[in-house]
Amino acid sequence: MAELKEFLKKILSLPGLSAYEDPVREVIAEEWQPLVDEISVSRIGSLHGLKRGEAAEPHRRMLLSAHMDGIGMMVTGIEDGLLRFTEIGGIDARILPGTLVTVHGRRELPGYVVQPPAWLLPDDQASGRTVDMKYLFVDTGLRSAEVSDLVRIGDLISFAQSPIDLTSDWVAGHSLDNRASVAAVTACLQELQRIRHTWDVWAVASVQEEEVLGGAFTSPFEIRPDLAVAIDVTFARSPGSPAGYNTFPLGKGATIGWGPNIHPALYESFKTLADRLDMPWHDDLMPRMSGTDAMAIQVVAEGIPCMVLGIPLRYMHTAVEVVSMKDITRTGHLLAQFIAGLDADTMPNLRWDDES
Amino acid sequence: MTPKKAALSQVPKIEKAQIALLERLSNAVAVSGAEGEVRKIVMAEIKDLADDIKVDALGNVLAVKHAKTEPALKVMLAAHMDEVGFMLVDGEDGLYEFETVGGIDARQLPGKPVLVGKDHLPGVIGAKPIHHTTADERRNVIPVDVLRIDVGNENGKKIHAGDRATFATRFQRIGPSLVGKALDNRLGVATLIELLRHSPAHIEFQAAFTVQEEVGLRGARVAAYALNPQLAIALDSTPAGDLPRWDGEESPRYNTKLDAGPAIYVADQGTLSDPRLIQHLLRTAETYGIPCQMRQPGGGGTDAGAIHKQRAGIPVVSVSVPGRYAHTAALVARLDDWQHTLALIFHALQDLTPAILEPDRS
Amino acid sequence: MKSLIKKLVEAVGPSGYEGAVRDLVKAEVGKLADDVRVDALGNLIVRKGNQRSDGLRIMLSAHLDEIGLIVTHVDDKGFVRFTSIGGVYPRTLFGGRVQFLNGSAGVIGGEKIDSADKVHALDKLFIDVGATSKADCPVKIGDLAIFERPMIDLGNRLVAKSMDDRVAVAVLIETLRTLENSPHEIYFVFSTQEEVGTRGATTAAYGIDPDLGLAVDVTATGDTPNGIRMAVKLGGGPAIKVRDAGMLSDPRVVRWMSDTAEAAKIPYQLEILEGGTTDARPIQLTRAGVPVGCLSIPCRYIHSPSEMVDTSDVQNSVRLLTALLSNPIHLK
16 A cells, blocks of 8 residues: 555646646556556547456456546736636635645746735725635746746646645545546556456546546547446545535545446445445435546447446545545455456346346 | 328327326336336337337437338437436435435425335425414525425335435326326327337337436437437427416417427527428428427427437437426326327328438538 | 628528528539538538548538527517527627528517616517518518628728638638648538537537547637736737637647747737637547647627627638648647
8 A cells, every 4th residue: 555655646746637637647657557458548648558358359348437637727817927827627716825836837837826915906806705716826936027938828837735644544635636546546457467357457547527528538439348437536524515415434435326327237236346345335326417437438429337436535626635545445446356256247237127 | 181181090099008108107207317117118018119129328228120111211219218306315214315306496396295216105395384484484495405305214214315206296187188297208208109119111210218318318319329310309398388477468488388289399408400300390290280389499408409419410300299397296288289299200200201311401 | 811701701600500601611612622511410521632641630620600599489569589599698689680591681679678777688689570460470480590790891800790700611711722732631621500519510520530620710809998808819810729618729739739830930829718619629529539729710799790800810820720731740
């Protein structure tokens, strides 16, 4: 687990905003290279790792999709050397003032999100209320002329927060949504080195989930899996968050999704397996859509039976998200054991409960 | 006039058997994502009617009846099996918090009986006694998250979070009307079964009984991709909003009117129907003297919205049976509107040839 | 090129009913193309060239359709109620004139409103076609109309309805004329139903299965008094889109476009549009994914009956597209 944590911290320290995933993809590819038989990149940047099954061809295919893109910001204007910006992915403007960022100009510049005083803002942005994102600046500390040389419209701004070990098990950082799941898929691939499986496994680090589910709509079209699992973070219970059915205790197990995006037979299989492995888990009820890659994967081409696994995470879409390593390794283990159990009977047995 | 009358006599009739099937379909519970009960009825009804039947990865029933002659036009007809409803999400001792699935107005919920879980256990959605409310409070909508489904402490052990529920309304035929909880879109499902039974020999008939329409046209999307038709017709139910206006003035807005026949779509939120298909339906209605109406262009949508964007594009049109009070405990439709819808599509298919696609879309 | 633009912007083609505009384009491109076809959704797909070993299959997309109105009801006195096709702002409507596809004309009136500084909601407006009853009303439910407004030529600037996106249609036609000896197999797509959700480009892209996609569309500007904050101005050159509300351009495509503009000494601007999207959105998500970008023509007063473009931006757009397509492409 120590190694997995080091890998996770390494990918947390890299940018990789939606549509600009290259920096993080390279490091994931390096990690996956020895764990898979083939590695490739889709036409829009998703990473595909293929680990072949041991059986006579043709093999059934299982797809694991964990998005690697993170949220961040983008420069929209430069005024007196200060940067205006917009968001990539969904950001609550209230978390921004005072946040350390990196501006990816001609070279990387440290920056700081600043909130102008009320007297410089329109009346509706009065003191004591939230200042809209469009009125915030990033200050790089450089003078106007230098900023104009180094930065232009469309340059990215990422969170500069380094990962923090809160405890031996809990890690804080930005982009844990969804690099935590990339780590879980990596843990699964590691375990698959030691166990026999007959199905081909396609590990996908997908792109642009936060914006358009870009990787999830496209990679399955190319791979045409028989089954798919989307692995994403879900809401851990935290101060101020609702205590209801859609939040989960941190470090007390992964979640198994249930709802229209999920094939009921897969739900049953995962639940049974988790119990057999004596692993804690929770139902993640998704009455409508899952808000994950599975929303897209399920409706690619002729349709793909899908499952959603969730890793509880606190403070989603801030620079200090918190996750438990134990939940990550449990998720990886559950995936690997599920894959080990896939055989020639899996698809014929994947039935609707109304089918005799 | 004579051939027209002769043709009319071949039209499948809505009789006791068809109404009985609609009753079973309407009373079955099939909330989006859990369409099993309706699927089971459909599978049993069509097992001898098609050459090739399969259930796909989302739970759509795709049934193909091959044409007897060549060249045959591949025509997809889609009707969604799912209905709006609820999912229990949390609770104990028989009292459950729930979420709505599909578009349901929260004002429709308090004080309604419901059916819960696979065994259709009876339950109720209660409301605070009027005695404990204030006048101010009564002007506000009761939000869904304070409502509970109550099945009683004993049955509480037989259900759990994740189960689905619907309004409990039983199907009735009242005079000229059909009343039921899920006539949106079991009317379409029943129509499609009848059309499959009476499909013309020159058409490659692709019936898609789809899932998850109410949560985003998801079943139709993969169904259309798989079937890859040359054109498609979505059969659905659409609101009839032809009630009196508060001030007695003529209302410019009604969507459709009851007793005015099948509603043909020009434009809704998801689709601009193919003008070639609209014209074909209007011509058919005129030729055979079938009443029909144009649905008012505007919001809402059908499976057509997903179908026409599949692959390199599929010409579509939607036809709906008008019905009052959709997405509430009871929908009211007219038997005559249903019969005319069946007749319109039946004749439209009989008279459909590949020539319809020869001119480019206007 | 002004006469071509005038012909295109004065044609009638609301979403879903683009036939008349398509016929105009067909007549312009017929002799220049290697193949011309119309698909199931009415997209006009014009192929030029065959793919050489160092070439790509490229889809360019400019939409034929314009926003418009559709009849929802004719009342007993012959007044016509309507709803919008595409993003119509009610504030642009009152007092405007419309032209129906069937040739009828009308003027938009409105119900009495409480105060003079309020805008009519869509359902408080109606079209007066000069009828006195349902019986003598020349239009019926489902009939479509567009805004009647001829082009005016202000010298360097042109104003008309449907500059969005007929000016880009003109740019594609001119590029097709200019382009010689490209290594690429290029599909000039004149797409349909963009204004109602980029529907035509969705199916055209599936059919073409391109290696690279470029939308050509208009974009807003931030250069008018107390306007939106946006670093694009009229006359500042074609805009290379970095992102809009529905899509992030492929960064490799943005680099290729800006490097090409710089090498060819064509002025350009980088664009971030915070509302709206283009045909590039569906192209990106087609099949196994397609690298996309968008060349935008700056345009003021978009989705009003008087959209304004700068002729130098239009000409530079043709130059930039031609430069982009004339040589092998190595995305990096």
